[in-house]
Amino acid sequence: MNSEKSRLAMRAARAVIPGGVNSPVRAFGSVGGDALFIDRAKGAYIYDIDGNKYVDYVGSWGPAIAGHAHPEVLEALGQVMQRGLTFGAPTEGETRLATEIRDLYPSMERVRLVSSGTEACMAALRVARAFTKRDKILKFTGCYHGHADMLLVKAGSGALTLGLPDSPGVTSAATQNTLVAPYNDLDAVKAVFAANPNEIAVIILEPIVGNAGFIKPLPGFLEGLRELCSSAGTLLLFDEVMTGCRVALGGMQALTGIKPDLTTLGKVIGGGLPLAAYGGRQDIMSMIAPEGPVYQAGTLSGNPLAVTTGLKTLEIISRPGAFAALAAQTAKLVSGLKAVMASRDIPFTADSEGGMFGFFFHPGPVASLEQAKGADTARFKKFFHAMLQRGIYLAPSAFEAGFVSMAHSDTDISRTLECAEEAVKES
Numbered sequence: 001m002n003s004e005k006s007r008l009a010m011r012a013a014r015a016v017i018p019g020g021v022n023s024p025v026r027a028f029g030s031v032g033g034d035a036l037f038i039d040r041a042k043g044a045y046i047y048d049i050d051g052n053k054y055v056d057y058v059g060s061w062g063p064a065i066a067g068h069a070h071p072e073v074l075e076a077l078g079q080v081m082q083r084g085l086t087f088g089a090p091t092e093g094e095t096r097l098a099t100e101i102r103d104l105y106p107s108m109e110r111v112r113l114v115s116s117g118t119e120a121c122m123a124a125l126r127v128a129r130a131f132t133k134r135d136k137i138l139k140f141t142g143c144y145h146g147h148a149d150m151l152l153v154k155a156g157s158g159a160l161t162l163g164l165p166d167s168p169g170v171t172s173a174a175t176q177n178t179l180v181a182p183y184n185d186l187d188a189v190k191a192v193f194a195a196n197p198n199e200i201a202v203i204i205l206e207p208i209v210g211n212a213g214f215i216k217p218l219p220g221f222l223e224g225l226r227e228l229c230s231s232a233g234t235l236l237l238f239d240e241v242m243t244g245c246r247v248a249l250g251g252m253q254a255l256t257g258i259k260p261d262l263t264t265l266g267k268v269i270g271g272g273l274p275l276a277a278y279g280g281r282q283d284i285m286s287m288i289a290p291e292g293p294v295y296q297a298g299t300l301s302g303n304p305l306a307v308t309t310g311l312k313t314l315e316i317i318s319r320p321g322a323f324a325a326l327a328a329q330t331a332k333l334v335s336g337l338k339a340v341m342a343s344r345d346i347p348f349t350a351d352s353e354g355g356m357f358g359f360f361f362h363p364g365p366v367a368s369l370e371q372a373k374g375a376d377t378a379r380f381k382k383f384f385h386a387m388l389q390r391g392i393y394l395a396p397s398a399f400e401a402g403f404v405s406m407a408h409s410d411t412d413i414s415r416t417l418e419c420a421e422e423a424v425k426e427s
């Protein structure tokens with residue numbers, strides 16, 4: 001596959017953008033080689049500037065759930081943009097989207113729209129600290145909640161892939177109130193609580209981890225956290241930026257019936273434009289300015305274009321049968337990959353929920369970042385490149401989740417599995 005134009009484009013980009021990219025994992029740092037420069041995308045496919053076509057399992061890291069450039073989303077966007085791009089004043093669309101979110105996530109009694117998942121998590125933690133009048137927060141190893149200083153401690157995603165769990169520039173003062181425990185280890189969490197009595201404002205976690213590969217909570221883990229928080233006066237924050245409207249329309253909280261006090265959303269709810277949200281119990285959210293004293297603001301928060309693409313995307317994925325079909329397609333991909341690897345006795349573990357999946361070259365089970373680190377990353381790297389050569393675009397890291405869209409057809413899945421068969425012969 002010719003990638004000369006991408007190679008040259010990367011050289012030009014590096015001269016003006018750090019590492020040539022505007023978000024680290026895009027640079028192919030952990031798999032080697034040059035990143036592809038994308039020209040356009042449609043449905044399940046992306047096309048690079050060399051004219052190569054790929055079945056896309058990154059989906060812009062989650063938002064492209066309805067398929068790229070869905071005609072109805074483009075149509076809605078085209079109409080709304082004629083009326084102006086942004087006003088910095090309230091619009092009715094914001095209320096419609098907030099209401100839609102509250103209907104899908106009843107725990108989010110009040111919703112504030114922001115522009116990125118980072119912002120949503122940062123603001124939700126601020127209000128959690130203000131509400132509880134406590135300073136400490138507890139997060140889990142391998143969970144990523146954006147790049148706010150206090151959260152760049154043992155974080156997943158790019159921070160993990162690049163081996164930079166604690167970024168230079170983050171002061172020890174910024175992280176001194178951030179406690180960390182291993183995911184899926186309730187005893188460790190209890191020990192942290194015992195060592196910090198009445199001091200922990202909030203537990204923040206990905207209810208399925210997507211930033212250390214794909215790791216599900218063990219039975220009882222989320223329930224245990226809920227109980228612990230309720231008895232300790234600590235708030236429970238589900239960061240559903242990735243899992244929201246992705247593992248189910250109502251996220252992991254709908255699947256488990258566990259009600260967090262606060263939730264963050266992003267990715268899918270913006271339908272491909274910058275939009276995220278945080279929300280939760282009304283008594284907590286009423287502390288936010290201008291209703292209360294906790295400050296949080298944004299020039300482009302709830303801008304009409306992102307609200308429109310978000311609303312239209314939610315409408316599309318809420319249609320009868322749409323989500324079940326997505327989940328079935330994703331499960332088909334995962335069981336097919338497992339069969340391919342099993343036929344060659346390759347240690348492999350894979351799983352999915354809704355339209356999100358992940359795999360490790362590891363015999364399994366993988367329930368934590370510590371276990372995920374035992375995966376064969378050299379094999380992943382070869383597999384990744386062998387798939388890319390055949391026109392299958394996977395996340396360029398062994399520690400990222402994958403995403404299927406409603407546009408992925410049976411033919412796309414079959415073709416992917418044929419490519420996997422060939423790729424493992426080669427790698």
Ligand SMILES: Cc1ncc(COP(=O)(O)O)c(C=O)c1O
Nearest residue numbers: 116117118144145146239241242
């Ligand atoms: C679970 C989770 N939280 C927060 C974020 C940060 O979102 P953003 O990249 O929009 O700032 C991400 C991004 O991947 C995420 O996966």
